[in-house]
Each structure stands twice: as structure tokens, then as C-alpha cells.
Amino acid sequence: MPERYEFGVDTFGDVTMGPDGTPLPHGQVLRNVVEEAVLADRLGLDFFGIGEHHRHEFAVSAPEVVLGTIAGRTERIHLGSAVTVLSSDDPVRVFQRFATLDGLSGGRAEVILGRGSFIESFPLFGYNLDQYQELFEEKLNLFAALLPQEPVTWSGELRPPLTGQVVYPPVEHGRLKTWVGVGGSPESVVRAAHYGLPLVLAIIGGSPARFAPLADLYRRALAQFGHPLQPVAIHSPGFIADTDQEALDTLWPHYQVIIDRIGRERGWGPATREHFESEASTHGALYAGAPETVAQKIAAAMRSIGASRFDLKYSNGTLPHEAMMGSIERYATEVVPRVRELLAATDADDAELDAVASIGRDDRADAAAARELPGD
Incomplete structure (x- = not known):
């Protein structure tokens, strides 16, 4: 069992609706994100986390x-990031920016590296989408080389080398x-294990339990690469209200807007209320409902995966700032x-079962030893 469970929130800084039903300016959304973090x-x-x-x-x-601004307004x-699109960035600059944030915040910075689910950054920064896989693999390799904070000598195919830098x-x-x-790909899980880095599973659709084999694969791969166990976190969307029905009715129109907008680009069919409620059910990846409903669902997901952290993506499409503040609270x-x-109760039960099993093993060992001793 994990020594400590952690709970966080994530946002992508979704452009939200103001009181008059019109989208807020980006600057106001940014200021609202700071207040949500505070x-x-x-x-x-x-x-x-901010995507x-x-x-x-x-x-x-x-x-x-944005995180630097938040650092000056927060204490602990x-x-x-949630995530940093490393494929279309420079690993050295990413490291420098987060090391700077770490200094400003007194040691509170973390970075989550990923490939991202959108591709706009590739043409924007001049990267070739045909090298999507190669870019991430090479840049993650360089970023891992920076982490020990020793002079770096490194070379690759897609970036100039470093010598004693x-x-x-x-x-x-x-x-x-x-x-x-x-x-959710096995190759990505094994890649994280290769570098001995903690894993965040972005579970945004379907049953969280289907990710349990990936978490198991990750732990086996860590052992095979000779690394100690590392934490596993879950990132999933959700919204919490006083009742299940209020949560669903409040979230649905804003969730529908973003899913339909992205779906038109990717060839999906229109979002349906039926599918939305299925994702919010016991076996879906949307944590929308009353506090007890959401708590039971989070605990079940963390148990099935063996996760030690859960990050709720509290921003969902055009959902207003005030509703998000209430959900965070x-x-x-x-x-x-x-x-x-819920997790403490499960951990206590598991510890008791382990103790009983250990006693059984000891009894069997004692019996086997007695059989080996010569008779009087």
C-alpha cells in the first residue's frame, strides 16, 4: 500500500462562459485560473496542474x-503541468523553466511530460508530424539526462548535441x-519505466479498471529495468455538486460543447446525453455527481490501479468559473x-489479510522444519 495518498486538480484553462452567456476573454480566464489555484x-x-x-x-x-504567478499567491x-508537450519543445528550456518555478515556489514544482492529444504545437513551432514518435522518444531521453544535474554529454538525431554542458x-x-x-499504450508505459519516472494515466473514457493491466506492466517493467517502485497517478475529468442530478444537469451542456467541437475535427458522432451519463456511471471515466458518489468511484479506481494520486480535471468546456470553484471546494x-x-479501511483489511497469510506461511515452514528433524 502507498505510504501516502495525494489528491490534486487539473485544468486546461478552458475558455468559459460569463454571467451573460458569452465567452470570457482569455485574460480573464487566466486570472480565474489563478484564483482557482489559490x-x-x-x-x-x-x-x-495546468495543461x-x-x-x-x-x-x-x-x-x-501562470504557475509562476500562482507560486507567488500560494504556500504549500x-x-x-498537465501536460507539457515535450515533442514540440526543447528539453533544456523545459527543464530551465521548471527549475526556475521550483526555486520561486520553494521546491513545489513538478513537470508531467507527454505527447499531448492535440497537434497544433507541431506546425506552430516548426516540427514535422511525420516524426511524432521519434521527437518524443529523443527529447525524453535528453530530459532524463538532465535530471541528475551533472554536466551533460548527449547526442541524438533531431537536435544538436551537448558536450559537458x-x-x-x-x-x-x-x-x-x-x-x-x-x-494508454503499453509502449508508453514501458518507456516511462525505462527511465524510472513516475506514471500518470490519463483516463478520459471507459472503465478505469481496464488500465489496471497497464499499471501492472509498468511495475513489472520497473523491476526488469532495475528501478525501485514509483508512484502511479490517475488524471480524469469530473464535476461535483450537492446531488448527482444537479452535477449531471449542470455539467452536460458545457461538456457537450467541447466534445462536439473536438469531435467535428476528429470524425466523432455528436455527443449524447446517454453516453455522457454512461461515463458518469460506476464504470465510466467521468467523476460527476454528489460527493459520496464521486468519492466511492475515485476510491474504487485508485484501488483497481494501485494509484497513490488522483488528479481531478475540474474544468470542462464552457463550465463557468463559479461552478468550478464550488466543485473544487x-x-x-x-x-x-x-x-x-475508504482507502484507509481497504488498506487495513489488506494488512490483516497479509498478516494472516504470513502466519499461515510461518506455520507451514515450522511444520516442514519439524519433518526434517531426526526423531528421538
Whole structure:
């Protein structure tokens, strides 16, 4: 069982609706994200993550700048990306930006590296989509080489080499906490294990239980590569209201807007209320409902995967700022304490079963030893 469970919230800085029903300016959305983070810190949550996008539906294209602002307004919450699209960025610059954030925040920076689910950053920064896989693999290799904070000598095919290069600023206390975010492919899971980096499973559709084999594969791969066990986190969308029906009715129109907009680009059919409610059911990946409903579902997902952290993506399409603030508050004050209770009870049961099994093993060992002793 994990030594400590953590609970965070994520946002992509979705462009939301104002009181008059019109989209807010990007600048106002950014300021609202800062207020959402301040609330999460005040309520004792462990992590606040901001995703990187380069589209009109999302206000955040430079997460580290927003996180730096948040660092100056918060005291204890860890701050990171969700995710940083490493394939279309420079690993050295990413490391420098998060090392800077770590210094400004007093050691609270984290980075989640991934390939991202959108491709706008590739043409924007001059990268070839035909090299989608190769770009991420090579850049993750370089980023991993930077983490020990020693002079780096490195070469690859897609970037100029480094020879004995020292990267500044150094991380002040220890090592920059670095995760790899994956969407569900075995190859991505094994890649994270190869570098001994913690894993974030982005579960945005279907049953969370279907990711359990990937978590098991990750742990086996860590052992085969000679790395110690690392934490596994879950990232999933959700919204919490006083009742299940209120949560569904409030979230649905805003969820529908973003799913239909993205779906038109990707050839999906229109979003349906039936599918939406299926995802919000016990076996789906949408954590929408009353606090007890959501808490039971989070605890079940964390148990099935063996996760030690859950990050709720609280922003969903055009969902207003005020609704998100209420959801963050219910999550922190009602859902998280209840999940901790549920997991503590399960961990106690598991410990008791392990103790019973251990006694059984000891009894069998004693019996076997007695059979080996010569008779009087």
C-alpha cells in the first residue's frame, strides 16, 4: 500500500462562459485560473496542474508563466503541468523553466511530460508530424539526462548535441519531480519505466479498471529495468455538486460543447446525453455527481490501479468559473476526506489479510522444519 495518498486538480484553462452567456476573454480566464489555484491551496489539496494548448478553446499556452504567478499567491500546494508537450519543445528550456518555478515556489514544482492529444504545437513551432514518435522518444531521453544535474554529454538525431554542458538554474533541493503522462499504450508505459519516472494515466473514457493491466506492466517493467517502485497517478475529468442530478444537469451542456467541437475535427458522432451519463456511471471515466458518489468511484479506481494520486480535471468546456470553484471546494472538503477513509479501511483489511497469510506461511515452514528433524 502507498505510504501516502495525494489528491490534486487539473485544468486546461478552458475558455468559459460569463454571467451573460458569452465567452470570457482569455485574460480573464487566466486570472480565474489563478484564483482557482489559490482556493485549492487554501483548502489543502496536494497538487495543481495546468495543461498546455495552442487553440482558441483554451487560454493557457504557457503554463509555467501562470504557475509562476500562482507560486507567488500560494504556500504549500505543488504546481505542475498537465501536460507539457515535450515533442514540440526543447528539453533544456523545459527543464530551465521548471527549475526556475521550483526555486520561486520553494521546491513545489513538478513537470508531467507527454505527447499531448492535440497537434497544433507541431506546425506552430516548426516540427514535422511525420516524426511524432521519434521527437518524443529523443527529447525524453535528453530530459532524463538532465535530471541528475551533472554536466551533460548527449547526442541524438533531431537536435544538436551537448558536450559537458551544465544547465542553470539547478534545482535547489534534490531532483525535479518528473512524471510521464500516457494515454494508454503499453509502449508508453514501458518507456516511462525505462527511465524510472513516475506514471500518470490519463483516463478520459471507459472503465478505469481496464488500465489496471497497464499499471501492472509498468511495475513489472520497473523491476526488469532495475528501478525501485514509483508512484502511479490517475488524471480524469469530473464535476461535483450537492446531488448527482444537479452535477449531471449542470455539467452536460458545457461538456457537450467541447466534445462536439473536438469531435467535428476528429470524425466523432455528436455527443449524447446517454453516453455522457454512461461515463458518469460506476464504470465510466467521468467523476460527476454528489460527493459520496464521486468519492466511492475515485476510491474504487485508485484501488483497481494501485494509484497513490488522483488528479481531478475540474474544468470542462464552457463550465463557468463559479461552478468550478464550488466543485473544487466540495472535492477538497468532502470528497478527498471520504476517499482517504475508504482507502484507509481497504488498506487495513489488506494488512490483516497479509498478516494472516504470513502466519499461515510461518506455520507451514515450522511444520516442514519439524519433518526434517531426526526423531528421538
